[in-house]
Structures are given as structure tokens and as C-alpha cells.
Amino acid sequence: MSLDLDLRLPLARFTLEVKTRLEGTSVAVMGRSGSGKTSLLEVLAGLRRGARGRVEVKGRVLLDSAARRDVPPEQRRMGYVPQDALLFPHLTAAQNVRFGVRPGRASRVDEAVEILELSPLLHRYPATLSGGEKQRVALARALATDPALLLLDEPLAALDVALKERVLPYLLRVRDEARVPMLYVTHQLGEARVLAQEALLLEQGQIRAAGPAAEVLGTAARGLLGAGEEGEENILEGVLDRPEGGGLRLTLTGGLSLWVPDAPELATGLRAAYAVPASDILLSIHALTGISARNVMAGTVVKVEPLPVGEAAATVEVDGVRWVVWLTSASVRELGVVPGARVFLAVKSSACRRLR
Numbered sequence: 001m002s003l004d005l006d007l008r009l010p011l012a013r014f015t016l017e018v019k020t021r022l023e024g025t026s027v028a029v030m031g032r033s034g035s036g037k038t039s040l041l042e043v044l045a046g047l048r049r050g051a052r053g054r055v056e057v058k059g060r061v062l063l064d065s066a067a068r069r070d071v072p073p074e075q076r077r078m079g080y081v082p083q084d085a086l087l088f089p090h091l092t093a094a095q096n097v098r099f100g101v102r103p104g105r106a107s108r109v110d111e112a113v114e115i116l117e118l119s120p121l122l123h124r125y126p127a128t129l130s131g132g133e134k135q136r137v138a139l140a141r142a143l144a145t146d147p148a149l150l151l152l153d154e155p156l157a158a159l160d161v162a163l164k165e166r167v168l169p170y171l172l173r174v175r176d177e178a179r180v181p182m183l184y185v186t187h188q189l190g191e192a193r194v195l196a197q198e199a200l201l202l203e204q205g206q207i208r209a210a211g212p213a214a215e216v217l218g219t220a221a222r223g224l225l226g227a228g229e230e231g232e233e234n235i236l237e238g239v240l241d242r243p244e245g246g247g248l249r250l251t252l253t254g255g256l257s258l259w260v261p262d263a264p265e266l267a268t269g270l271r272a273a274y275a276v277p278a279s280d281i282l283l284s285i286h287a288l289t290g291i292s293a294r295n296v297m298a299g300t301v302v303k304v305e306p307l308p309v310g311e312a313a314a315t316v317e318v319d320g321v322r323w324v325v326w327l328t329s330a331s332v333r334e335l336g337v338v339p340g341a342r343v344f345l346a347v348k349s350s351a352c353r354r355l356r
Contacts, residue, residue, distance in 0.1 A: 001025055001149070001181030007053035007063065009036075009043055016040065016205040022183075024197030026175050028213060029185045031202035037185045040202070041151045044183070045080045046073035057149055079142030079150045079180070083157050085134040087126040087141075093133075094122035097140045105146045112140035115173050131159050132167045139170065143178055150174070150182035156191060164191075169355050171195055172273055192217055194235050194275070194355070214322065233275040234323050235355070241268045247294075250274060250352075254320040259294040260352040273355040278313065278326040280351040284344045285335050293346040299323070301341045304332060316343060 002023055009016040016036040029037050042048035044055060046062070055063040062071045087096045097118070098109055113119060116136045126134060135155050142150060155171075156164045168191070175182065175195060184195055192199060192213065199216035201209040209216045238252040240260075248262045250272060260274055282288075288296050299318035306312055312332045314325045323345060327337065337343065 001027075002056075002058055003027075003149070003181075003183075004054070004056040007043060007051050007055060009039060009048065009051040011036065011039060011205065014205040016043075018200075018202075018207060020200065020207060020210045022198055022200065022210075024213075025181045026196050026198070027181075027183050028192035028196035028199040028217070029183055029202065030187060030189075030192060030199060030217075031208075032187065035202040036205040037202055038153055041080070041153055041183060041185060044076075044149070045078040045151055046071065046076050047080070060148070077146070077148040079145055079147030081135075081138050081142050081150070081152045081155050083154045085126075085138035087134055087137055089126050091125075092122065093118060093124055093126070093129065093137045096126070096137055097122075097144050099141060100145050102146060105144075108146045109140075109144045111178070112143035115143070115177050116140045116170050135159070135167055136170055139174060143174065143180065147180055150180050152182055152184045154185050154187070156186070156188075168194060169273070172355065189217055190233055193233065233277050234281075235273060235275055236321070236352075237271070237273040240266055240270045240272050252321055256297070256319040256321050258347070258352065259349040260354070261349055263354070274352040275355055276323075276347055276351050276353075278324045280347070281323065281325045282346040283314065283316070283325050283327060283331075283335070283337070284346070285337075285341070286344065288344045288346050291346060293348045295345075295347040295349065297345045297347075299343060299345060301337055301339050301343055303339055304337055312337075314343075316345060318345065 004021050006019045016039050018040060029040060031037050039048055043051045051063060052065040061069060062076055063069065088099065097112060101109055116139055118136060118140055121129065121133055156167055159167060186192055196213040198211065199213040200207065201216055236250065236252055236258060238250045241249055241251060243249055248260050248266060250258045250260050297318045299316040302315040302317050302322065304312055304314045310329045312327050312329050314327055314337050316323045316325055325345065
């Protein structure tokens with residue numbers, strides 16, 4: 001994706017000013033409530049009037065106030081999914097998904113239904129669907145319109161933890177299989193780390209930080225969002241196999257392998273994603289032997305960042321994979337955990353939670 005933004009939009013408490021170029025296929029837009037995140041998406045969708053400047057998506061100019069160009073919403077090819085799914089209550093799930101599909105694009109309906117596994121739900125009406133099912137239908141409806149860009153406005157905000165974990169794998173499938181770039185508004189660092197390649201951090205309508213997610217979603221994001229208490233997870237994607245001797249192993253790009261909980265239904269060669277909480281990783285300055293954890297790795301500390309309430313987050317690189325590990329500030333001092341230090345990590349296979 002290439003998204004060039006240079007826009008200004010007067011709002012009640014401040015002026016939204018965004019000037020940046022985004023190229024990732026998935027971009028997290030983050031900030032506290034009222035920082036301008038939803039307004040930015042509404043400008044891109046053409047639903048918010050009064051913006052000045054220029055918006056260009058994949059080489060197509062949607063807004064150029066100097067040239068008096070402002071493409072109508074229905075011609076922008078934006079797939080917009082708000083917090084509330086806003087499904088038509090009098091239509092079935094199938095009819096909702098098909099609504100707004102352009103002529104000759106019926107195949108997109110089938111693709112959206114397959115990616116989001118909606119076949120068992122198609123005959124049902126929104127009133128009979130759970131919150132997670134409604135969001136999946138809303139996502140399919142947006143995908144079926146063959147959008148140039150997906151605009152997701154906190155689609156998991158209204159769901160409880162269990163439902164979020166059920167819907168997140170579908171968002172990963174949309175990202176990886178639908179081949180449609182997305183802007184994902186959230187104030188949850190965990191969601192952003194799962195989904196985003198790039199991140200845009202807003203504060204009072206101004207860009208606080210923008211760039212690769214691994215760089216932006218660090219100390220600045222934690223401080224601004226008040227994150228850190230909800231937990232942080234390492235997201236690992238790779239291919240499963242079953243070595244001789246038994247067990248299930250995930251091999252990541254670059255060659256690093258990780259033992260994960262065995263599940264008979266998972267086949268060799270299947271692509272999968274797992275989450276490992278930063279708080280569930282053991283760090284040592286000495287080689288680890290004779291312990292029950294099956295995943296023991298040697299790595300190098302890249303950075304150490306402070307967290308609230310006497311804790312710190314250490315980023316450790318192992319064979320090209322960066323792990324975030326939570327430690328107490330006292331442990332950081334006593335162990336001498338500083339950038340460049342050689343350390344060892346231990347991860348129980350039971351700490352790996354499958355996302356898809």
C-alpha cells in the first residue's frame with residue numbers, strides 16, 4: 001500500500017493535522033480517546049467534510065483541496081467497519097454481505113465468506129448473532145465490495161476477551177489472504193502488535209510517532225496510552241511440523257523453531273500464529289540446562305524500556321526474531337540486563353497460545 005496524507009481538519013478541541021506516507025499493508029492508528037483516530041478514518045472514507053489538503057491512495061488522488069477535487073464516498077472504494085457492526089437488521093447475514101457489491105464482483109462475496117468462515121451463519125439475521133459473529137459479517141461485507149483500503153475503527157472494542165481471541169485470527173486471515181491493505185484504529189497495544197506492520201500514534205490531532213510498528217509501539221506508546229497493565233504478547237507466525245520423536249513444532253522465517261502445545265488436528269505444513277505473553281518468559285544471564293521448559297534460546301539484548309510500577313521491558317533478539325520480556329526493575333539492575341548483553345530465554349510450550 002502507498003498512502004500519502006497531508007491534511008488538516010478543524011475539530012472542536014483541536015485541529016487534526018496528519019502529514020505522512022504509509023506503505024505497510026497493515027497500519028495501526030493509535031492514541032487516547034478523542035485524539036482524532038476516528039476522524040482520520042472518516043476523512044479517508046469521505047464521510048467527514050471540511051478537510052483541507054491532499055489524500056492519495058495507491059496513486060489515486062481522493063482529496064486535493066487546491067485542485068478542488070473531493071471524490072464522493074461511494075466512489076472512493078473504502079471498506080469501512082465501525083465499532084458497531086451496523087448490520088441491516090431486516091437482512092440475513094448473506095444479504096448483508098452482498099449489499100453494495102459492484103457488478104461483476106460476485107466472486108468477492110464467496111472469497112469473503114470463505115476467509116471469515118461464514119457459511120453456517122448466512123441464513124441467520126443479525127439479532128441471532130453474537131458480537132463476534134456480527135463483526136465477522138461486517139468485515140465480510142466490507143471485503144465483498146472489493147475495497148482499495150479497509151478502514152477498521154476498533155472492531156474489537158465492544159467484545160469481551162474471549163470473543164476478541166476468537167475474532168483476531170480472522171483479522172489475521174483478512175490481512176494475509178484477502179490482499180487488501182488496512183488501517184486499524186485501536187488503543188490496545190496487544191491488538192496492534194498482532195496486526196500491524198506500521199503504526200501511527202496520534203495525540204491531540206498531531207502525529208506523535210509514525211513508522212515500523214516494532215519501533216513506534218514502544219515506550220512512547222505505552223506512556224501515551226497508559227498501556228502495560230493489560231499485558232504484552234509476542235506474536236510468532238510460521239509453519240508447523242511434527243519431528244520424529246513426537247511433538248508439534250513451529251518454524252519461523254529465518255529458521256528459529258519453537259515447541260508449541262500438541263493438537264492432533266493440526267497438520268504438518270499448516271501456517272499458524274501463536275502468542276507468548278512477555279510476562280511468561282524466563283530470562284537468565286547464564287546458560288539454562290536441566291529445566292522443564294522445552295524452548296531454550298540464546299540471544300542479545302537490543303533495548304531495555306521502563307514500564308509502570310517498577311517493571312521494565314527488555315527486547316531480546318534471537319536468530320533475527322525479537323522477543324519482548326518483562327522483568328522487574330530490580331532484576332534488570334541485579335542481572336546487568338543492558339543493550340548488548342548476552343542472555344538466555346526459556347519459554348514453556350504451554351505458554352504458547354494458538355491464534356490461528
